[in-house]
Amino acid sequence: MRIFNYKLINLLLICTLFNLVGCNQEKKIENLSSTNTNIEETVSNPSENKLNLTVSLLPQKYFVEKIGGELVNVNVMVEPGASAETYEPLPQQLANLSNSSAYISIGVPFEQVWLEKIKSANPQIPIINSGKGIEKIAMIGHHHDHENENHQDEDHTDENHTDENHTDEKAEGKEGEKESLDPHIWLSPKLAKIQAENIYQELVKLDPKNQAIYQKNLATFITEIETLDQQITEKFANVNKRKFMIYHPAWGYFAKDYNLEQISIEFEGQEATSTTLASLIKQAKEDNINVIFAQPQFSQKTVETLAKAINAEVVILDDLAPNWSENLLQVADKLSQSMK
Numbered sequence: 001m002r003i004f005n006y007k008l009i010n011l012l013l014i015c016t017l018f019n020l021v022g023c024n025q026e027k028k029i030e031n032l033s034s035t036n037t038n039i040e041e042t043v044s045n046p047s048e049n050k051l052n053l054t055v056s057l058l059p060q061k062y063f064v065e066k067i068g069g070e071l072v073n074v075n076v077m078v079e080p081g082a083s084a085e086t087y088e089p090l091p092q093q094l095a096n097l098s099n100s101s102a103y104i105s106i107g108v109p110f111e112q113v114w115l116e117k118i119k120s121a122n123p124q125i126p127i128i129n130s131g132k133g134i135e136k137i138a139m140i141g142h143h144h145d146h147e148n149e150n151h152q153d154e155d156h157t158d159e160n161h162t163d164e165n166h167t168d169e170k171a172e173g174k175e176g177e178k179e180s181l182d183p184h185i186w187l188s189p190k191l192a193k194i195q196a197e198n199i200y201q202e203l204v205k206l207d208p209k210n211q212a213i214y215q216k217n218l219a220t221f222i223t224e225i226e227t228l229d230q231q232i233t234e235k236f237a238n239v240n241k242r243k244f245m246i247y248h249p250a251w252g253y254f255a256k257d258y259n260l261e262q263i264s265i266e267f268e269g270q271e272a273t274s275t276t277l278a279s280l281i282k283q284a285k286e287d288n289i290n291v292i293f294a295q296p297q298f299s300q301k302t303v304e305t306l307a308k309a310i311n312a313e314v315v316i317l318d319d320l321a322p323n324w325s326e327n328l329l330q331v332a333d334k335l336s337q338s339m340k
Contacts, residue, residue: 051207054100056108057084059186060130062324064104066221067200071210075100077110083297084108084183084320085248085269089118097121101206104128104199107136107183128202130195136181137252139268180268187319188253189229189328196221228325232258232332239339245284246293247303250319254328260335265292265302272302277309284310291338293317 051068054075055061061074068074075096078087087110097103097118103125105111119125185191200218204211236258244255249264265272265280272280283289284306292312294303300314307314315334321327 051101051203052099053102053104054097055104056106056111057186058320058322059324059327060104060106062322063130063186063192063196063221064199064203066224067196067214067217068203069213069217071207071213072203078108078320080320080322081297084110086110089114094118094121097125100125102126102128102202104130104202106186106195107131107181109183126202126206128198130198131185131191132194132198134185134191134194136183136185137256139180139182139249140252140262140264182249182252184250184319185253186324187251187328188257189225189232190257191253192225192324193222196225224325228328229257231329235332235336236260236339239336241287241289241339243287243289244291244293244335244338245280245289245306246295246317247300248295248298250295251317251331254331258332263289265306266298277302277306280306281309284312289338291315291334293334293338295319 050070051072052075053064053068053072054077055064056077058076058078058080061076064072064074075093077089077093078084085108089110094117098121100122103115103118105115105127107129115127119127186195196218200214203214207214242259243261243263244251245263245265247265249262249267251260251262254260255262263280263283284292289310290312291314292303292307292310293315294300294317296316296318297320303314306312315338317331317334318327
């Protein structure tokens with residue numbers, strides 16, 4: 001009987017030890033699981049620390065993402081296929097601005113009307129002028145023969161005020177005539193470097209702790225721009241002609257960079273008259289122009305009429321394409337091919 005009691009006591013002790021060990025292992029597993037969950041939450045939520053930025057155009061998004069990298073979320077106001085000349089932001093877009101850390105403007109026409117409304121949607125939002133320091137040229141149309149005049153943007157990048165240049169995008173031309181300044185500054189690689197530097201400076205102000213990352217990204221982007229500039233220069237090195245005809249005069253800065261001449265069909269929303277069309281047809285024949293360029297954001301009816309009159313091909317150039325660098329290289333290909 002005594003031997004049986006000893007065996008029973010030993011069995012109970014062994015069971016107790018197993019229970020204790022099992023409980024300790026379960027607690028360790030629970031603690032490890034909790035630790036892993038915390039780590040996963042920390043890693044999987046980096047977006048909480050990103051800057052939410054709003055820009056006007058898709059090419060600007062390209063610029064900002066090149067410099068901001070994984071540290072930024074970029075919203076675009078002018079949707080794909082829409083024109084920056086006439087765009088009206090959707091109510092939801094204006095509402096979303098309440099979450100933006102800053103609005104990066106560029107001077108396109110719709111900003112002149114909407115920047116105040118954008119600011120009213122988020123009174124504290126900094127309005128950043130990415131075109132600060134850029135000399136704007138006059139927008140020359142088919143019925144204008146003025147020489148290009150340069151106009152220096154004033155530095156008005158106050159964090160809570162719109163840039164004065166966006167509310168008055170006209171300058172005095174010859175004999176007191178008002179001339180519109182060309183807003184298409186993103187289409188020049190040379191001017192893109194200035195815009196990149198402006199964006200970098202503002203990102204550092206908004207997020208100084210990541211200055212080193214922004215600086216590294218800026219240097220990489222500048223190298224990309226300079227390589228692109230060289231590639232485009234080489235494409236126009238041996239062309240026989242320097243003129244091209246296009247519907248909307250968006251490529252003035254690009255033409256200036258590479259010693260080209262842009263002949264526009266439309267100007268400031270005004271279609272070419274029958275007299276102007278006759279003049280354009282005559283000029284196209286004299287200059288041996290066999291390609292007419294159009295933009296996807298505008299009607300191609302007039303372009304097709306003109307192309308038919310001179311037996312020319314219609315080719316699309318998109319000044320608002322999202323992949324800025326690739327697009328400019330493709331544009332250079334199309335233009336240079338038409339000039340051989």
